[in-house]
Amino acid sequence: MPRRITDACTAEGLCMAECPVDCITEGDIYVIDEDACIDCGMCQAVCPSDAIIEV
């Protein structure tokens, strides 16, 4: 199951720096390309706002 970023995102960018396949895009809230996500969980592990969920 890929990950998804919720409205709880504070857009500080820690997740994007961790993603091994560069499938996270910057924005008002960050966005994961769910087709490209390999479900490694690295982004979820570093998110300080618990804004990343499994879908």
Ligand code: SF4
């Ligand atoms: S680590 Fe969490 S709060 Fe920070 S940009 Fe990523 S999803 Fe948003």
Ligand code: SF4
């Ligand atoms: S689970 Fe892994 S591959 Fe998917 S967005 Fe997070 S860091 Fe990137």
